[in-house]
Amino acid sequence: MGVIQRREERFAHLPVGVRLRDGLSYFASATPARFAVLIFVGLIVVFTVLLLLPGMTADGETTDFADALFTATSAICVTGLSTVNMATHWSELGHVIIVIATQLGAVGVLTLASLMGLVVSRRLGLRQRLLAAGDVNPMALNKGGSSDSPASRLGEVGGLLATVALSALVIEVGVALLLLPRILLEGVPILDALIEAFYFSAMAFTNTGFVFSESGLTPYLDDVWFLGLLMIGVVLGSIGFPVIYALSRNLKLRKIKSNRQARWSLHVKLTVVTTVILLVLGAAAFSILEADNGSTIGGRGPFHLGFQALFMSVMTRSGGFSTFDIGDLNNASLLVTDMLMFIGGGSASTAGGIKVTTIAILFIAAFAEARGNASMEAFERKIPGDVLRLAVSVVLWGATTVALSSIILLQLTGDSLDRVLFDVISAFGTAGLSTGFTASLEDPGKYVLTATMFMGRIGTVTLAAALAASQRRQLFTRAEERPIVG
Amino acid sequence: MGVIQRREERFAHLPVGVRLRDGLSYFASATPARFAVLIFVGLIVVFTVLLLLPGMTADGETTDFADALFTATSAICVTGLSTVNMATHWSELGHVIIVIATQLGAVGVLTLASLMGLVVSRRLGLRQRLLAAGDVNPMALNKGGSSDSPASRLGEVGGLLATVALSALVIEVGVALLLLPRILLEGVPILDALIEAFYFSAMAFTNTGFVFSESGLTPYLDDVWFLGLLMIGVVLGSIGFPVIYALSRNLKLRKIKSNRQARWSLHVKLTVVTTVILLVLGAAAFSILEADNGSTIGGRGPFHLGFQALFMSVMTRSGGFSTFDIGDLNNASLLVTDMLMFIGGGSASTAGGIKVTTIAILFIAAFAEARGNASMEAFERKIPGDVLRLAVSVVLWGATTVALSSIILLQLTGDSLDRVLFDVISAFGTAGLSTGFTASLEDPGKYVLTATMFMGRIGTVTLAAALAASQRRQLFTRAEERPIVG
Numbered sequence A, B: 001m002g003v004i005q006r007r008e009e010r011f012a013h014l015p016v017g018v019r020l021r022d023g024l025s026y027f028a029s030a031t032p033a034r035f036a037v038l039i040f041v042g043l044i045v046v047f048t049v050l051l052l053l054p055g056m057t058a059d060g061e062t063t064d065f066a067d068a069l070f071t072a073t074s075a076i077c078v079t080g081l082s083t084v085n086m087a088t089h090w091s092e093l094g095h096v097i098i099v100i101a102t103q104l105g106a107v108g109v110l111t112l113a114s115l116m117g118l119v120v121s122r123r124l125g126l127r128q129r130l131l132a133a134g135d136v137n138p139m140a141l142n143k144g145g146s147s148d149s150p151a152s153r154l155g156e157v158g159g160l161l162a163t164v165a166l167s168a169l170v171i172e173v174g175v176a177l178l179l180l181p182r183i184l185l186e187g188v189p190i191l192d193a194l195i196e197a198f199y200f201s202a203m204a205f206t207n208t209g210f211v212f213s214e215s216g217l218t219p220y221l222d223d224v225w226f227l228g229l230l231m232i233g234v235v236l237g238s239i240g241f242p243v244i245y246a247l248s249r250n251l252k253l254r255k256i257k258s259n260r261q262a263r264w265s266l267h268v269k270l271t272v273v274t275t276v277i278l279l280v281l282g283a284a285a286f287s288i289l290e291a292d293n294g295s296t297i298g299g300r301g302p303f304h305l306g307f308q309a310l311f312m313s314v315m316t317r318s319g320g321f322s323t324f325d326i327g328d329l330n331n332a333s334l335l336v337t338d339m340l341m342f343i344g345g346g347s348a349s350t351a352g353g354i355k356v357t358t359i360a361i362l363f364i365a366a367f368a369e370a371r372g373n374a375s376m377e378a379f380e381r382k383i384p385g386d387v388l389r390l391a392v393s394v395v396l397w398g399a400t401t402v403a404l405s406s407i408i409l410l411q412l413t414g415d416s417l418d419r420v421l422f423d424v425i426s427a428f429g430t431a432g433l434s435t436g437f438t439a440s441l442e443d444p445g446k447y448v449l450t451a452t453m454f455m456g457r458i459g460t461v462t463l464a465a466a467l468a469a470s471q472r473r474q475l476f477t478r479a480e481e482r483p484i485v486g
């Protein structure tokens, strides 16, 4: 009550427009988690309605509600799973609408994640704090003044949104222009090729993985240039905005030959190192497990095997493209993919999953415990103990969501755990790869998987923010007691 | 070097016997994890050799090495999985040897777990500390003097071993005597009935789950008395020695009508509450998921459904008996069972898994994070932050073991994840339930599952002890930095 009154007094003399803006900003920063959920639910409702219009389908028929909701959610959450054939079911206009949805979803989640995970929750200046996490010298910027009035806060949100959108545009256009010549080589007319190049680039950077052309990836299955560009797009999208910012800052410093030492923040180092480790481990695992599987990537020489295994490994980060039928993978490879998709990509990125820093924190904790260190450390920095609690919360949330969704879908369909768990984790981690299970679902199953996609995309981000935001003061201390563990 | 020299000097004047005893005790307390592994490896080797003798089999043939090793490991680790028909493959003598192995394994692991988890690692007096964890008033006993000389330590180990063995004997004989009349009712001769009653009781309390009689559980499938007693035996075995000690102490206090308030330690409360929650959740899940499955527990009325669901739920704690073919469970029930078996039973118990307190700590951490509390709390006690690190380490170890074993076995056999994951987690959590996958294994697969049983039984216990023991002093502090998580 006191807070609200004070706010009323402070703003009473301002014009209505400013008050509305400040009110919105206040709501966004006071309950960032609820704000994020509202925005995403709103976007999904709008795009479901749009996709239900008759002009959206190739044959002019109205799409089933369950399929429209599923597609809208899959697009907004940049998941990439589909219950209809994405290339043939929708009209040209439908494709445009879906691409717009993925762009809004990707930029929206990038911005929200950046805002919430880093900033609003800790009650600090938005932009400073976000840039600090990706900055070359975090110690200096951390002490930068934070302007905390609602008006300046909304200005910061706007600035951040613009920066994120601009980065996305620059990368997507860059990748599209590099893809273009290769598509022209296939004899595609220039305008169609431009659209196709941009579609592929957007689906890669946003980590969606929809394929809109009827031939799909078929012409480029062995093309190192084409697949390589898709990989770069997916990695840049999945590594997270703070890391992209740090990399571009680094590039700038080098260009002007600055003498300032380019230092990466702990977050950037952790993300980059864990991502590289996961990519290498994934590629190695797929190379070994699929070496003899001629239906997927085996039996065509070591270069083909290694390159395709790396492509597959990158796509689990949560790109979602595939050069073969995922259902043909050995069951062991499906399990490896499950694990990689569950981990997902970087924080404040277009990728999903519990995030690479989360798993890194768990291993750092175990390592510290094994060495008997009193504190968790990485790259000569100490990591506060409450970060581990946050990581454990995110993993428990993810495991619970995946378990519940799997149990319900197993019981609904009677399908095998191999197929169900794969598509559920793909939905949760917004990876978008599928064994074919998703396409076989009836309406109740589609709704369960829609909910799983939403939980996976919104859950970890808002959970982390909501938890980080709710710092209570302890009024008294308890006697300490140690239970046995393990 | 310094430590060894000082020890030599201290003991030089003592007789050889005492020096040997003290040396053994010193080794046991200096490297408790290695000591435990050595003891278990030794026992497995001895019993493998014994089971390879021709007189051990019913038909007089020598057992295959892989099967003898598997059976010895399964018995010593009280897992209960088998690659041969336990009732028909072995001779009477073979059965006796296997029961002895399970008794040694159960009492051994109880003692070692109690010793290591609680005592040696923290460099405190053995018996005091152990009893404290199960005691009615831990605060008073924690301050009890600890006698720390090697000789008194070995005395304490002996005392503890005796206490554990006595408890095991009392409970096993008690349950056996209550089972006896029911077995006699089946018309079994008195001597055979006595042996059978003791076998069932021992297999329940040690949480092994082998069935030696050819008719198996068939005569008792609907018998509330018989199955109820098995459940009591399994729960008492799986809840852990500290809890049993607290319960018996409580009973004693009530008997003498003491005015001392009977207070349970945090460990006892956490274990009991989490066990009850898991039993109820498991029974509810099986009731719902199997209600329509006539091959398992469905279609025979609500009492049958509820009782059998509870029995199944108790057996996942890691009893391993089953009243129907596990392979007939719905896939959703298999996944639920996987989760329950992975968690397992109480610390310092005959049960396996990551232990109920471990999962409780994770949820308490997430709950504290959600409420924004600075410290983890349960039952009006504060839990030290390093307990969470230990819990995370144990879970990571378990997840890694299960994942690696599953990937290898999936690739070796090409079987489905439903069946492979179930038997792998059953081996890791020493539950002993099987979909039939274990019996279908070739030799390489048997070795992988043998290793999984060993890792599951010895791993969590020694890991927790080894980690808790390795407390290093920090020589300098690092600058603190907070990565983004989730």
Ligand SMILES: [K+]
Residues within 6 Å of the ligand: A078, A079, A080, A207, A208, A209, A318, A319, A320, A430, A431, A432, A433
């Ligand atoms: K995706």
Ligand SMILES: [K+]
Residues within 6 Å of the ligand: B078, B079, B080, B207, B208, B209, B318, B319, B320, B430, B431, B432, B433
């Ligand atoms: K068992």
